[in-house]
Amino acid sequence: MIPAPGEFVLLIPEIFVLSMACLILVLDLFLRDNERVISYWLAQISLGFVAVITLALNDGQTHLVFHGTYIADPMAAALKVSIYLVTALAFLYSRHYLYERGLFKGEYYVLGLFAMLGMMVMVSAHSLLTIYLGLELLSLSLYAMVAFNRDAYPCTEAAMKYFVLGALASGMLLYGMSMLYGLSGSLDIELIAQALGGKAPSAPLIFTTTFIVVGLAFKLGAVPFHMWVPDVYQGAPTPVTQFIGSASKIAAFAMVMRLLSESIGSLQPQWGDMLAVLAVLSLAIGNVVAIAQTNLKRMLAYSTISHIGFLLLGILSGTQQGYAAAMFYVITYALMAAGAFGMIILLSRAGFEADEISDFKGLNQRNSWFAFMMLILMFSMAGVPPTVGFYAKLAVLQAVIGVDMLWLAAVAVFFSVIGAFYYIRMVKVMYFDQAEDDTPLAAHFDLRFGLSANALAILLLGLFPGSLMSLCRQVFGN
Amino acid sequence: MSFEKLVFYTFAAILVYAATRVITVRNPVHAALHLVLAFFTSAALWLLLEAEFLAITLVLVYVGAVMVLFLFVVMMLDINLVSLKEGFMRYLPVGLGVAALMLIEMILVVRSKAFDAASMPVPVRHAADYSNTRELGGVLYTDYVYPFEIASVILVVAIIAAIALTLRKRGESKTQNPAEQVKVRREDRVRLVKMATEQPERADSGEHS
DSSP states (O other), X not given: OOOOHHHHXXXXXXXXXXXXXXXXXXXXHTOOGGGTHHHHHHHHHHHHHHHHHHHHHOOSSOEEETTTTEEEOHHHHHHHHHHHHHHHHHHHHHHHHHHHTTOOOHHHHHHHHHHHHHHHHHHTBOBHHHHHHHHHHHHHHHHHHHTOSTTSHHHHHHHHHHHHHHHHHHHHHHHHHHHXXXXXXXXXXXXXXXXXXXXXXXXXXXXXXXXXXXXXXXXHTOTTSOTHHHHHHHHSOHHHHHHHHTHHHHHHHHXXXXXXXXXXXXXXXXXXXXXXXXXHHHHHHHHHHHHTOOBHHHHHHHHHHHHHHHHXXXXXXXXXXXXXXXXXXXXXXXXHHHHHHHHHHHHOBTTBOOOBGGGGTTHHHHOHHHHHHHHHHHHHHHTOTTSHHHHHHHHHHHHHHHXXXXXXXXXXXXXXXXXXXXXXXXXXXXXXXXXXXXXXXXXXXXXXXXXHHHHHHHHHHHHOOHHHHHHHHHHTTO | OOXXXXXXXXXXXXXHHHHHHHHHOXXXXXXXXXXXXXXXXXXXXXXXXXXXXXXXXXXIIXXXXXXXXXXXXXXXXXXXXXXXXXXXXXXXXXXXHHHHHHHHHHHHHHTSGGGSGGGSOOOOOOOTTOOHHHHHHHHHTTTTHHHHHHHHHHHHHHHHHHHHHHOOOOTTXXXXXXXXXHTOOHHHHOOOOOOOOXXXXXXXXXXXX
16 A cells, blocks of 8 residues: 555654755765864754654644554654754754864764654654664664764774674564564554453463563663663763763653553563563662762763663553653653763863763862752752652652552662762762862853753753643543 | 475575584685575575565575675685684583573474464465565555665665764875876976986906906
8 A cells, every 4th residue: 555645744754854864964075174063053953843843743643654654643742852852952062072072073963863763763663663673773873873983992892882782682672573473463563462452471472571571671771681881871972871861761761662561561460570670670780889980971870770760660550650650750861861961071171071970079169050050960860859850750659659569669769769879979079079170161152051951941840840740641641 | 295395394404504504614704605505595495485586685685795795805804713712612601501591482482372383374375477576565665665764764874874983084095186197297207317328337347256
């Protein structure tokens, strides 16, 4: 069946991003090095336009087009717009960082746009085929971005580790998908759900679920499949780390939702238990090991692992309330992570990465405004009210208690309290330690502005969480 | 045993042998050639499944293009086999453990009721004029046009990534400018020097005293 012209209308955001990425790729060839900033601005402008297009096309209904391989629903629209926002932040923070290190090239933004296109495909995927292809498009662009500073040894090492483990995870996921196809006879998410709906969980179905959960856990970085996270976060250039740690988590959430909740939702008791094990381990290992870190990027990597634990808690509850809480959590976490890595970029300069915790000593004496911004970000990650991190954790815990898993909520709270130690240690280092480095912060206006807006948004969302929360609830129909 | 089964088991046996040799032979060129054999035999199995188009594509693309290129690369690279084999014995127990686990799982899954012959639809035999190529083309460019396009975007990203990570503009690299080469005049290259003819040295002077 040839797709009707009307079906392409829903695809306009993807087509637009692809066209802009190709346009920038070709245009960049004709730019001299001092005009390279045009590529950057074009990338930013296309992010703005695609947000407008996505919002204009969203009518609150669910549309299935292209033989059921593409879905346009409110969840996809909401997640896509948050991905654009976080990607725009990642591009904004990267500009001067890359420029000062001689890495400011058009390919960085082209690869970034392609990675974002992969995320959009994942968010809107309604078939095992499109989920996998979107994931590969995202991963392939990210591998190249991690290795972007190709002459630096840590970068290439991180890229190699990311590539090998990413390939292994894809293999696991594909194996699970192939069994799912064999058992249900379809690649379409909805048809799989229908085919498996009435069946009792049999051994092949459990194996299928196991492989899919393991593949997803690898991609999310949940314990015990987290080994790559600290190395990749530390080795990659900071803007790339920020991009991986923020925007791609939103896409990963969408992938988990489409694969687990929408296709094998009938097996929720089985994958719920698997996710519970992953969540508890992630919370424990993530929070405890983060205490021992002296490198801030590594510490934030372990903090990501613990946040992934919280995200899984929301999903494993299997209720609409839990999904909404997990969506709220992942969007706000992406903003927090963007801000925290942005602070490292702000403090760094050519030849100095500022990624050790000791580099933040006495930040209050050097610049009290940005010390305060970092304080907001750290408090939000720790879950201190009135920042948004508190509401995100609260919503997830409510969802977990809502399905009578009190012990799980207790474990989550226990490890959050342990985790609060290393976030508050950052605050102590900034406010009570003597500065070793008196260089005033020499950051450009756009970076300062973006970072301040980012951190203040965390505070503002914490004071008024209602609108985002109601949007997340609306997406899941309650 | 029917003829079809005989053909299947013959090719399947060769396939398993070739695939095992790919990872066990020492010489990388031999490994690549065994991979070619594995591709050929799997193409034969696909022919048995009436997937002629895919079988021919496998031979044309993988054997004809990819593996030939691969052979060239293997021959040009100076691969140190000793360093590659380092740690093989150390990781062997872990590898064997994982492989055994996967094997047990695969047996459990494949032998389960969901995959036995009774619960699978019987494949339909097609007439001689049934075109496999047409059917594939029909769904590839209509029903699956969206995944097809994403796959092409992935290939574009692979090209961009490969070039971005390897292209280096070096100042000392020497390039030719054909326009300048064409414009060259005799005076730029050859300098004629007028010299007085020299007296040839005497053959017996200073030699073998």
